[in-house]
Amino acid sequence: MNLRSYLSTLSDAGELLTVAQPLDPRLELAGVIHGLSEQPVLFTNVSGSRYPVVAGLCSRRENVARGLGVARERLLESMRTALRSPIPPPLVDEAPCQEVVEQQVHLLDLPALLHLSSDGGPYVSAGVVIIRDPDLGRNMSFHRLLRLDDRRFAVRLVEGRGTHSALHRAGGELEVAICIGNAPAVLLAAATSPPPGVDELGIANALQPTPLARCLTVDLQVPAEAEIVLEGRITGQTVAEGPFLDLTETMDQVRQQPVIEVQCVTHRRDAIYQALLPGGLEHKLLMGMPREPSIFDAVSRVCECTNVLLTTGGGAWLHAVVQIRKRDANDGRLALEEAFRGHGSLKHAIVVDEDIDIYDPERVEWAVATRLQADSGVLLWSDQPGSSLDPSARHVQGLKSTTAKMGIDATIPWRKPTGEPRTVIERQTFLRQGYSPVALDSYKVEKARHA
Ligand SMILES: Cc1cc2nc3c(=O)[nH]c(=O)nc-3n(C[C@H](O)[C@H](O)[C@H](O)COP(=O)(O)O)c2cc1C
Known part of the structure; x- marks a missing residue:
């Protein structure tokens, strides 16, 4: 299942909202996503952006279960099976994520959301980052990306996590691919931390078929059905990153963090940009599950x-x-x-x-x-x-x-x-006691009327 078939599944289940009126990605979009309690929503008209925006796709366990094609009660078991037995994903030659190739990079075209006026700037919040660790192989994880200008992001790398350790081992620079617009299987797999050397894309593929494509300018492979892929490198340069509303709904502090330079953008025709509300239900569910x-x-x-x-x-x-x-x-x-x-x-x-x-x-x-x-x-x-x-x-x-x-x-x-x-x-004596249910419709219960 890719993002589009997942949207159809949500729509068939009556779970997907759409908003056609123009909305500003600076503060307004985040406010509306929050106001809708993060119900899955497609914004078809985002000011200054040629991409529609989806949000709230994994904010409820029921919907994640729909995305994995399992019953809600089987979610934990499916995750355990995929973590225990990843399946190497196949490689395809024709990749939807490369239908359009843009060598001229314009990150300002992306509808990166400014979530709060106190944030350090507009952030890509649902970007799945793929790198290769020189010793351990491929790693896939989420990293928030502060857009600095038309070609660069600052990336938050928590100390000791896969990308941070790989960057250190690689001597301070790494090739990177950032995938935006992913199916639930990829999103969940990106949030796992399996033992060193276990391929998170294999975990995604064990959850739902996840074919891969070779990137065009970096030696990495990405989910072929992602909506947008940004290819580039994590540089040795650092800049101030933050503040940012994080998982605990408190402001994460400003730190010196690495800069990513993007050199090539590929995407599907009519690509859809995926947003995620920091500190919201979806952020929590993807972190915790x-x-x-x-x-x-x-x-x-x-x-x-x-x-x-x-x-x-x-x-x-x-x-x-x-x-x-x-x-x-x-x-x-x-x-x-x-x-x-x-x-x-x-x-x-x-x-x-x-x-x-x-x-x-x-x-x-x-x-x-x-x-x-x-x-x-x-x-x-x-x-x-x-x-x-x-x-x-x-x-x-x-x-x-x-x-x-x-x-x-x-x-x-x-x-x-x-x-x-x-x-x-x-x-x-420790067991909870209770009342037996009664058939209420066999009683005439009425609202009291004031005299
Ligand atoms: C929505 C979301 C945003 C996240 N943002 C970051 C981030 O900015 N930096 C970071 O280091 N981890 C972030 N994480 C956590 C990592 O992606 C997650 O812990 C992952 O399992 C790390 O994988 P690894 O241990 O294989 O590196 C985020 C997770 C989610 C679900």
Whole structure:
């Protein structure tokens, strides 16, 4: 499935909105996307741009599932399978993304959005960046791109991630291809961090067929069905990048970051530009979803994990709820320890039993309220590696940020405070009781009228 067939799928499902009136990519477009709660939307008339703009394509799990052709409940399993067994993508000669070739680069033609007046400038926010690490091979990831002028971007490379390490290993310069307008499989695969040497394009291809094309001016391969491809190189030059509204809905700081020079633009005929609202639901879902299988696999090493959710309240990055089928008194604690190994940026995690609906925050809070004793069920760790996006963490330029971490075991305790195991009857006292449903239409219920 490519971006266009995905748009048709969304349209058939009644999920795609269109806006035909002219809109300004400076502030107005982001405001309208936000106002529409990031529902998938196609803007056909963007001021100063020959490209239509789509946004909000992966802002709901249901739609991501449609894009992968699986049921919503199977998403985590599909991601686990693709991560475990990537499939090498085929190479094609005729690539839709190269229908039009522009050797004269005009980045000002791209409808890069100015999202907030406090941002450092207009940003390409849904650009998927492909490079080749001299030792580890191909790497694909998201990097926000601040448009500097008609040929150059500043690129945010988080320290230690694939592109940052590859640039360092390559001696400070790298060829790059930036793909804009991608199907959900490519977007999700770009947000994964598999073990070194595992090809993220193989992960995309395992999720949905993703043929590749050779770039024209750099020695790289890109998804052949991308809408727009920018070929160029990451240079040794750095400039100030930021501020930028990031995942945690706080402003990320200004840093010196590398400059990308673009030398060639290729695109489909009538190409569609893809935008993504920074700090919004889509940003969170794409960041968080690929980490859920990593946490699931880590927890599964020590006990039976049944589900994992990175919650949007925690930016889908800092907070996880882990559901387990508890078989031993220590399973909750062990699950917490492994959850933090499964996702290095995780800051707080709650582990619950299988009877708790992890998609309902009230139920998770109920488990904390009724199953936790904080002096035994809360685990704390100081001075751990943390996320650069958490404003309360300790940040030193060029070094990994550090933070405290907390795990909450909200599973039913298997032992009494005195140490002996509970009986089955005693465990019953922890189960949620409720009312049986009634057929309301057999009752005459009316609105009271004032006399
Ligand atoms: C929408 C979106 C925007 C992102 N922006 C950046 C960014 O600007 N810089 C960065 O280093 N990582 C960014 N990320 C995170 C990386 O793409 C992600 O962590 C990826 O897994 C890194 O892959 P790697 O570990 O193989 O390098 C972004 C992720 C998403 C989903």
